Amino acid sequence: MTETTNRLTGVRVRFAPSPTGYLHVGGARTALFNWLFARRHGGAMILRIEDTDAERNKPELVQGIIDGLQWLGVDWDEGPFYQSQRTELYRAAAKKCVANGSAFLCYCPADKYAGGDYTEPGQDEEPKGGGLRRVTRCSCRDGKPSTPGAKPAVRFKVPIGGTTKFADTVFGEREFSNDEIEDFVLLRSGKGDEEFGQSMYQLGVVVDDMDMCVTHVIRGADHLSNTPKQVLLYRALGASPPVFAHVPLILGADKSRLSKRHGATDVNLYRAEGFLPEAFRNFLALLGWSAGGDEEFLRTKDLIERFSLEGVSRTNAVFDRPKLEWFNTQYLQRLPIDDLLPEVENELKRSGLWKPEWVAGAAPAPDERDHAWFSRAVDLLRPRIRLLPDFSSWSRAFFSDEFTRDPAAKEKFWKDPKVPELLAKTADVLAALTEWNHDACDHATRAVAEAGGVKAGLLINAVRVAIVGQAVAPPLFDTMVVLGQQRVVRRLQDAVAGSAKA
C-alpha cells in the first residue's frame, strides 16, 4: 500500500491534546487507544495540538505532553500540527458556512448566551410541555443584529426542529434533538482591528479532521454530547462525518472525575516514580477495554494484535493504583532480562551509580564486573524491586562500595552480642575459601554458625546486613556470589570494625 492510498483508504486517527495542562492519564489512555488502533490496522497516527485559546494555552506545556507520549511509547506518523498556525483554514471554513447560510454573524455579548437554558424573550416559540426550544436563539441568526456596531462572532445556525443522528462504535446509534443544541460559536469575535478571532473547538476539530482525512475519531466520552454539533458542521461543510468511537472516562477512587486530589494524574509523574512504561501501558489499556479473555499480562505486541473498538467498555473506570503497582512488579519479574536492562541502566545513570564497563561488549573492569555480571545482578534483584529507583536505593550496595548500613537493620539483626565475633570468624572462613560459589559459601557460613552455637538464620541475617547494609535483600549466598569474595570479606571486616566502635 503506498502512502497515497493509505491516506485515501487506510485508517487515520489522531490524538489532539490541548496544552492547558500536563498529559493527564485520561488523555494518555485516549492517545494509547488511538495508537493501538492505528498500529493494529497499519494506519496513520496524527498528533495535533489544539491551542486555539490564547488565554489558557501554555506553549511550554507542549514539550511535557510530547515527553509523556514518548515515554509511553506512543509515537505518531504526522505532526505535531498546531491549530494556532492554521487560523486561515478555519476562517475560510467559517466564511463558507456563513455564505451557504449554515452560520451567521452574532453581535450578542458573550454573557447573553452563558447558561443557554432559556428562550429569547419575545420570540414566538415559548416552551410549553416537552420537546420545545430550550436554548438561546438570538435575533442575529435571522439577520437582525441584536447589538449593532459590536464586533461579531460567527455562530452555527442550528436547524429548528428535527434531530441529528450518528453512529458511535462504542455507544451505538445516537440521536439528539436539534432544539437542545445551542447556536455554538465557530469563530471568536475579532480583537483590535482584526475582523475575526481564533477558531473555537468545534470548528477546528471538524476542519482539521476533514483536512487530515481522519477516518476514526477516538476520544473521551465527554465529547459524546458535542458530537451532534460536529456532525452538523460536517454536513454544512459538505463532508460526511468520520467514524466516532467514544471511550469511557477515568475516575478517581471516589468515582468522581480523576483530579489532582486523587493523587498523581500527570503521566510524567509515573515516569519519575520509576514505573516501567510497558507496565503502565498495559495497565492503561485495560482501563475501559478488554481483550475478551482472562489474560491480563499483555505486552505491547499483544495489545496491538488484540485491540479492537468492540472491546471498549461503556462504563467509566476507576484508576486503581494498587493494580498499576502489581503490573509493574509483574513486568519487573517476567520481562526478558535484556528488555529490563536498559531501564535499569537509565535508573543507575540517573542516580550516578552507572559504570561504563557494564555496557554490552565493553571490556570488563579489574574486578571482573562486566555486562554479564550486571545482568546477573539485576536478575537476582528484580523479584524484590517495586519501582526502578529501588535499584539505586536499597540495592545500592550491589552497584557501589559506598553504602551505609541501615540503623533499623542493625538494630534488628545485630542484637545478639555474639554477632561481632561471628562476623569476624565468617570473614576469616570465607577469605580462606578456594572456590566461590553458592554451596561453598553456604557450607562455610553454616559451619561458623554451628561452631558458634547459634542458629544459621541468626548469622545469615547478620551477614546480610554486614555486606549489603539492608534487612531486605536477595538470598544471602546468591548475593555473596554476585558481590564476589573480596568484597564480601572486606565488608564483613569493615562491619566488625564498625560494630566494635559502636
Added chain:
RNA sequence: GGCGCUAUGGUGCAACGGUUAGCACGCGGCCCUUUCAAGGCCGAAAUACGGGUUCGAUUCCCGUUAGCGCUACCA
C-alpha cells in the same frame, strides 16, 4: 434546572436469554522460607432497586435511584 450516558464483589474486566455468575488486583488464612518479596493452595466478597417481556433474565423493555458528562467567544 435541561439534555445525554452508565449501572456485575471494594477495584478492573468475563459471562453478549439457560454457568454452582468466571478471571485479576486488593483483603484474610495456610504452605514455602534465610530477611523481604515472589510463588503455590484455600477463603470472604457482586448482578443498585421496582416493575414488566419470556418456559427461563446479569443479559431485552419501562420506571426509580445513584454516578458521570454536556449545557463557555474552554477544549
